[in-house]
Amino acid sequence: MSTTITTYETATFAGGCFWCTEAVFQRLKGVTQVISGYTGGTIKNPSYREICTGRTGHAEAIQITFDSAVITYEELLEVFFATHDPTTKDRQGNDVGTQYRSEIFYHTNLQKEKAEKFIKFLGEKNVFEAPVVTKVSEAQIFYNAEEDHQNYYNDHRAQPYCQVIINPKIDKLKEYYTEKLN
Template sequence: MKIATITFLVSVLLASASCQPKNTSIKPVLAQQEAIEKIELSSEVLQEYETAYFASGCFWCVEAIFESVKGVKEVVSGYSGGTEKNPTYEQVAYGRTRHAEAVEVFYDPEVISFTKLVQVFFGSHDPTSLNRQGPDSGAQYRSIAFYKNAAEKKIITNYMTLLESKGVYDRPIVTQVKEFDVFYKAEDYHQDFEKRNPNNSYIRNVSIPRYNRFKENFKSYLKEGSH
């Protein structure tokens, strides 16, 4: 399969638009929440699907991107990559842990492969940006591709080698390839944040433009209605 050239440009965005909390007393606004019907999937249903884990900046953005992909059943925002148990958003966002904002992707391997999910991962962020994505900086926003076994690790490293051999990026890829250990689900108000808060300044100025750039390069990967 011919792999499309990934063209991802990191924009200079409003300093006021940030995934980081402004203070320790966060009171999120769930805009239009009453108009959004969230179907809660039981753990029994989700157990029927494979899981993959990625970190590539603010999880609000990453969750929305993976949820638009065919074969993905559910995406959960959370924390991974560190050693601290049961981290909170304030701890992670302020860099008080070694965790990164990450997502748990439940997918049907008969519809989409792990290889294609890796392509989505690299094609939806800047893997050459060290400890930063867009306006968000710090190790909590670093790029990580997690693997659960040797086969997944090989897929990730082979694809990174391919990207570098094709000269897709002007700078070296700094994505960490890390064995998956544990994933902690983020607080409820972070789940489906983009859907629930379409008028949030960060969503309008960062998440949606990032999502739109991804869609331009991966149209054939999108669910019906996500175009």
């Protein structure tokens, strides 16, 4: 009888609008599931309407299930930092508020170490014109967003928001990470 070693892990990232981050990570080899939702806040079972007020403390985030034998946590970090602006506090483009912050929610101490090391590397190499403000925090309860927010880009590509905001992120992904795409 052979034993299969499970290599599935969970990563949770907040990088602005979850429609954008979900669309990016759904396209990567080794990513088996991406769920849009809310984390890092103070109330139970928040709704999108409550999150939009910015008063719950939650971030729009994604929870990724990935096969670390196919794609590493470091590779996920690289894509995360390449496809959003980690130098703006509580904002991504026109989306402003704490719900749009850049934050990594680690599930293990190893993830915490890797995230902090990666951020330090970005700073030392001056990858961005401004300092990285991405927070690294312990994972908290993750609340799935409402069903109409799941798989948003794939279901609504003709929407102007998708064409103007998300398509350039997907194009960047295709340009720089072709070998990592499904």
